[in-house]
Amino acid sequence: MAAPDHPHSSQRRGRPRSAAADRAILAATRAALVEVGWGRLTMGEVAHRAGVAKTTLYRRWAAKSELVLDAVAVLFDELELPDRGCLRADVEGVVLSFAALLRRPETKTALMAVLAESTTDEALRSRIRQAIVDRQKRLVLDGRSRAQRRGELPPDPADPAETAQVVDLIFDVIAGAVVHRSLVSDRPVDEAWARQFATLLLDGLGAVSPGPRPCPPEAQGPLPSSAEAGARQRPGER
Amino acid sequence: MAAPDHPHSSQRRGRPRSAAADRAILAATRAALVEVGWGRLTMGEVAHRAGVAKTTLYRRWAAKSELVLDAVAVLFDELELPDRGCLRADVEGVVLSFAALLRRPETKTALMAVLAESTTDEALRSRIRQAIVDRQKRLVLDGRSRAQRRGELPPDPADPAETAQVVDLIFDVIAGAVVHRSLVSDRPVDEAWARQFATLLLDGLGAVSPGPRPCPPEAQGPLPSSAEAGARQRPGER
Amino acid sequence: MAAPDHPHSSQRRGRPRSAAADRAILAATRAALVEVGWGRLTMGEVAHRAGVAKTTLYRRWAAKSELVLDAVAVLFDELELPDRGCLRADVEGVVLSFAALLRRPETKTALMAVLAESTTDEALRSRIRQAIVDRQKRLVLDGRSRAQRRGELPPDPADPAETAQVVDLIFDVIAGAVVHRSLVSDRPVDEAWARQFATLLLDGLGAVSPGPRPCPPEAQGPLPSSAEAGARQRPGER
Amino acid sequence: MAAPDHPHSSQRRGRPRSAAADRAILAATRAALVEVGWGRLTMGEVAHRAGVAKTTLYRRWAAKSELVLDAVAVLFDELELPDRGCLRADVEGVVLSFAALLRRPETKTALMAVLAESTTDEALRSRIRQAIVDRQKRLVLDGRSRAQRRGELPPDPADPAETAQVVDLIFDVIAGAVVHRSLVSDRPVDEAWARQFATLLLDGLGAVSPGPRPCPPEAQGPLPSSAEAGARQRPGER
DNA sequence: AAGTAAGCGAGACGGTACGTCCTGTCTTTTC
DNA sequence: GAAAAGACAGGACGTACCGTCTCGCTTACTT
Known part of the structure; x- marks a missing residue:
């Protein structure tokens, strides 16, 4: 449901993506939305709150709107x-x-x-x-x-x-x-x-x-x- | 109607604001909205289209949202x-x-x-x-x-x-x-x-x-x- | 000496330039130099301190450097x-x-x-x-x-x-x-x-x-x- | 020598600063000084000449004067x-x-x-x-x-x-x-x-x-x- | 006394540059 | 090979001054 599009079907090579990171990012997004609203919400801020690098966000969501959609849906x-x-x-x-x-x-x-x-x-x-x-x-x-x-x-x-x-x-x-x-x-x-x-x-x-x-x-x-x-x-x- | 808040009631001192600039800015805003939408609309672009300096925009409208509101209202x-x-x-x-x-x-x-x-x-x-x-x-x-x-x-x-x-x-x-x-x-x-x-x-x-x-x-x-x-x-x- | 270039030779027509304004401008320039230095000295600030419009400055001096030169010479x-x-x-x-x-x-x-x-x-x-x-x-x-x-x-x-x-x-x-x-x-x-x-x-x-x-x-x-x-x-x- | 203050002592985390950018910036600064002098030298122009973003300049030098000092020293x-x-x-x-x-x-x-x-x-x-x-x-x-x-x-x-x-x-x-x-x-x-x-x-x-x-x-x-x-x-x- | 020409304070104007912020990508080392 | 860190190119932001331009006065000389 709130999971982003992981075509991870059969276990891929290398380190698997962290499910904890997913949860942390969506929670951080909701928290940031409460505090600063959509207008001042930045990808960098979400990454920082979630204790995650920006690259990790972009690896999962292409745009701020998609991340926020998943976070509130x-x-x-x-x-x-x-x-x-x-x-x-x-x-x-x-x-x-x-x-x-x-x-x-x-x-x-x-x-x-x-x-x-x-x-x-x-x-x-x-x-x-x-x-x-x-x-x-x-x-x-x-x-x-x-x-x-x-x-x-x-x-x-x-x-x-x-x-x-x-x-x-x-x-x-x-x-x-x-x-x-x-x-x-x-x-x-x-x-x-x-x-x-x-x-x-x-x-x-x-x-x-x-x-x-x-x-x-x-x-x-x-x-x-x-x-x-x-x-x-x-x-x-x- | 679509005029920004000019408390110019009784003629104030100094050069009066240009009504032509007002019209040009609002028209430019509508044109830019059609072409690039809200997301890619920038104050600089509106000013450029209207043949006006950015300062002239900010002298009249405090934020993009207020400008756009007046433009479409x-x-x-x-x-x-x-x-x-x-x-x-x-x-x-x-x-x-x-x-x-x-x-x-x-x-x-x-x-x-x-x-x-x-x-x-x-x-x-x-x-x-x-x-x-x-x-x-x-x-x-x-x-x-x-x-x-x-x-x-x-x-x-x-x-x-x-x-x-x-x-x-x-x-x-x-x-x-x-x-x-x-x-x-x-x-x-x-x-x-x-x-x-x-x-x-x-x-x-x-x-x-x-x-x-x-x-x-x-x-x-x-x-x-x-x-x-x-x-x-x-x-x-x- | 500290007077700017007035080619007022034989009394020109119209209202003569104010000598008091000259003095006020040069004094204001020196005062501003003491407080903010050259770097932060602005023509607008000098005009404001001297109780004079910016136009009055530019009517007398073409550039900040000339004004300051006259003020300190x-x-x-x-x-x-x-x-x-x-x-x-x-x-x-x-x-x-x-x-x-x-x-x-x-x-x-x-x-x-x-x-x-x-x-x-x-x-x-x-x-x-x-x-x-x-x-x-x-x-x-x-x-x-x-x-x-x-x-x-x-x-x-x-x-x-x-x-x-x-x-x-x-x-x-x-x-x-x-x-x-x-x-x-x-x-x-x-x-x-x-x-x-x-x-x-x-x-x-x-x-x-x-x-x-x-x-x-x-x-x-x-x-x-x-x-x-x-x-x-x-x-x-x- | 003309390098800005990198307290990069033991290799820090993240992407290291580009030494090539340093060189390009200082050379661009000297070239711009020759052409336009200090007065018309702008950070944006230097960045453009050096093929570098303005942020890269400001990350290294706090002010135009420090950049220029390093460039000519x-x-x-x-x-x-x-x-x-x-x-x-x-x-x-x-x-x-x-x-x-x-x-x-x-x-x-x-x-x-x-x-x-x-x-x-x-x-x-x-x-x-x-x-x-x-x-x-x-x-x-x-x-x-x-x-x-x-x-x-x-x-x-x-x-x-x-x-x-x-x-x-x-x-x-x-x-x-x-x-x-x-x-x-x-x-x-x-x-x-x-x-x-x-x-x-x-x-x-x-x-x-x-x-x-x-x-x-x-x-x-x-x-x-x-x-x-x-x-x-x-x-x-x- | 009326006319006229410039000076004047005020502030809007078209611009340019500022220094900051954010985006989305990239290059490192570490796990 | 994913992840954290952070540098990178790019671009918009909103602000500050620049020097110019109207405005509606005011001031003095000319007729």
């Missing part, structure tokens, strides 16, 4: 979709979790910077989709099938392309709205906003594909723990 | 909301116009780069909101009042805060979804997607605030000309 | 040759006076810097000779004629070119040796050194042109007051 | 004291050699500029003495002991401090007079002047310390070849 994998009882609550939960992740300094600075770089670099754009975007569509798919199991949503239509289209739309709307609210409008993504947004999304969905049934008020579980876990300082990260 | 002002007959058509129109604007290389590279910088710079964040985000909320407000005039939407509620909240939500959802679809998912924002998205939005809106009436099919006007005008090379811009 | 005019009773004592006196002048920070930094500039600028070289070098040959001529009046030296030979040659030699030897001792060898020019040097010079002179008679010990007057006056802070100079 | 080492048969002829020879060296554009512009800088920089002053002044006292010492071997001068006095004092005086007088004649008075140091000066010096010396015997006319050898060698373009220097 793993953080997005920590997003979860806890079962809060009904679809609306699950949507609110994932919105709040995602917003919490975007509140972490390394995540927001790295994500936006890498996206900015990708506007002029198709290869990087593809790498971002692969490492972050497409991986997190699982959240939509999971929430969808869970709602179907609960009977809140009808089963998938016969044509899988139609499903994919709706999933893409939902993902773009959720991710786009949360990012825009958090990083552009710079206003808090709190429970009130999440509720309002979930309402808009779910009622709107009913028009796009057969809609959800209303959510019984007593069914809502607690807020997902990960929503706040993201904001806490993670132990052992540096 | 004016492009967002060209967005219009042509009357296409009904609210749904107006939404589709603005979505397509905005997507066309984001297809221009200078717009997308500059917007994302400036947003990335702004994640660690509150002053820049505020400046972006002022120069771009808040200015374009006029599109939502215009569309809204036009629909109210048509009778498609009920009049504003008594509490103006409530209206503001809904307008913000709509703006975050539209802008966020279009940006995410265009620049992250990297899939086309075409008429089919715009229709699907407008459906989701308008039906969702009905749940958030009293909803729109259905759109008479015969009422839809033509696509806004600006949707494609943005993608064309602008004459005389060098 | 006047200091060399303060050198005097007090009558200390015999030629040897007069020589020692002028050596000590000159060394005291070279101990002043503005004098030494300006003199050497202007000489350095002049190695690649014939016009400046000529201007230096005119403003400083040739003017101070009067000291040698005065000392010489005084010694002749005392009978310590024979009258000038018939050929004035021969006299000029010897005067030049004496001047080069005195000025050169004192400057070298002070600024290159960086060792003190004290009474002991002055005595030793005067001995070498006067005895050597006897071989070049008919020599001096010995100096009666009781004839030596006091040290010239100007020898130390130069080292004191001059009142009212800034 | 080596030229002063080429001064020699050929045996011309008697002390007077040797003095004339060294005076002419020194004057020839000061006729070279790089030498005069660099020497005076570095001395000017040194008036406000004690460290540089000390570095100049070490690299140029004290090294060339060997010429006085050599001439002196050679004259003693010939019997033209008595052996050194018992007190070595007395000898040092006289040597310093001689050096200041010779170097000072030649520099002043050449660069300040701007008059030629030719054989006639050298003869007159040598006469003054040697006869004067007799009064300071026990003097030289007269020089037998038939003993004078030819002019030192180095007197003119310095003015010729040196082969293979760039």
Whole structure:
């Protein structure tokens, strides 16, 4: 996952590359992102923090953007979709979790910077989709099938392309709205906003594909723990 | 509008700043953005293209990000909301116009780069909101009042805060979804997607605030000309 | 003397140049030389100290070196040759006076810097000779004629070119040796050194042109007051 | 010799500094001095001529003055004291050699500029003495002991401090007079002047310390070849 | 008294060089 | 043969001065 492209398949000759160095470099990258942000992040600084020579970095990653992408992609994998009882609550939960992740300094600075770089670099754009975007569509798919199991949503239509289209739309709307609210409008993504947004999304969905049934008020579980876990300082990260 | 902060109110002493230099610099910045993108854009290159000394740049803008912001902000002002007959058509129109604007290389590279910088710079964040985000909320407000005039939407509620909240939500959802679809998912924002998205939005809106009436099919006007005008090379811009 | 080249011959039209500005500029130049030396002396700084615009400087002096030359040349005019009773004592006196002048920070930094500039600028070289070098040959001529009046030296030979040659030699030897001792060898020019040097010079002179008679010990007057006056802070100079 | 301060004692880690770069930089500095003089000499230009990055210069020399000092100091080492048969002829020879060296554009512009800088920089002053002044006292010492071997001068006095004092005086007088004649008075140091000066010096010396015997006319050898060698373009220097 | 021509303080202007920082490559020795 | 160390060529940075150029006054002589 966060490993760089080692075509080490069958053990090559000479000294093998140090896996510890990989881990140290990615951790150092995240730490440096927190402290200085993308703009002042330098390869030399990362190498120094990781106790590694610059050559070792360049042997593994071709560019700063790829290193940073690998360093933060793993953080997005920590997003979860806890079962809060009904679809609306699950949507609110994932919105709040995602917003919490975007509140972490390394995540927001790295994500936006890498996206900015990708506007002029198709290869990087593809790498971002692969490492972050497409991986997190699982959240939509999971929430969808869970709602179907609960009977809140009808089963998938016969044509899988139609499903994919709706999933893409939902993902773009959720991710786009949360990012825009958090990083552009710079206003808090709190429970009130999440509720309002979930309402808009779910009622709107009913028009796009057969809609959800209303959510019984007593069914809502607690807020997902990960929503706040993201904001806490993670132990052992540096 | 795109002028840097000249507190020249009452004629100050000494030689006044050259307005021609301002224009040349902003035009050179846009041209350079098209050719080399944000990453390879240098202050020296901009100065050279504008036939201006570097000091003249730094006298007006403290940082590359502020210069670029001023250079592209004016492009967002060209967005219009042509009357296409009904609210749904107006939404589709603005979505397509905005997507066309984001297809221009200078717009997308500059917007994302400036947003990335702004994640660690509150002053820049505020400046972006002022120069771009808040200015374009006029599109939502215009569309809204036009629909109210048509009778498609009920009049504003008594509490103006409530209206503001809904307008913000709509703006975050539209802008966020279009940006995410265009620049992250990297899939086309075409008429089919715009229709699907407008459906989701308008039906969702009905749940958030009293909803729109259905759109008479015969009422839809033509696509806004600006949707494609943005993608064309602008004459005389060098 | 310290006035720049005003070809104001017959009163020109328009507002006349301010003589106060001239004085303020030269004083500011000397003050700045003391504080920051030649290397960090800037035209802008001088203008600011003098309460004058840069244009006013450039209207009068074409280059920093010319301004500085005019500013310090006047200091060399303060050198005097007090009558200390015999030629040897007069020589020692002028050596000590000159060394005291070279101990002043503005004098030494300006003199050497202007000489350095002049190695690649014939016009400046000529201007230096005119403003400083040739003017101070009067000291040698005065000392010489005084010694002749005392009978310590024979009258000038018939050929004035021969006299000029010897005067030049004496001047080069005195000025050169004192400057070298002070600024290159960086060792003190004290009474002991002055005595030793005067001995070498006067005895050597006897071989070049008919020599001096010995100096009666009781004839030596006091040290010239100007020898130390130069080292004191001059009142009212800034 | 002209190498900058490498405390590389026992082979350090990492890539060692390039000795070829050192040589190229010093040669480029001399060449640039000839062409543009001290005033227009820039670090960037030197780096460019030497085919080296500016950082490589700054890694070795902290300031332009130190670089230039190292670049020209080596030229002063080429001064020699050929045996011309008697002390007077040797003095004339060294005076002419020194004057020839000061006729070279790089030498005069660099020497005076570095001395000017040194008036406000004690460290540089000390570095100049070490690299140029004290090294060339060997010429006085050599001439002196050679004259003693010939019997033209008595052996050194018992007190070595007395000898040092006289040597310093001689050096200041010779170097000072030649520099002043050449660069300040701007008059030629030719054989006639050298003869007159040598006469003054040697006869004067007799009064300071026990003097030289007269020089037998038939003993004078030819002019030192180095007197003119310095003015010729040196082969293979760039 | 009005006109006019230069001087003047202020500060923007096109430039040049500065000395620093970072990039990505290379050459060493050590493991 | 990978790794740490650090020198290397290159290039952009943001700053400091340069010497010139407008500006809107001010000052004195000319009519």
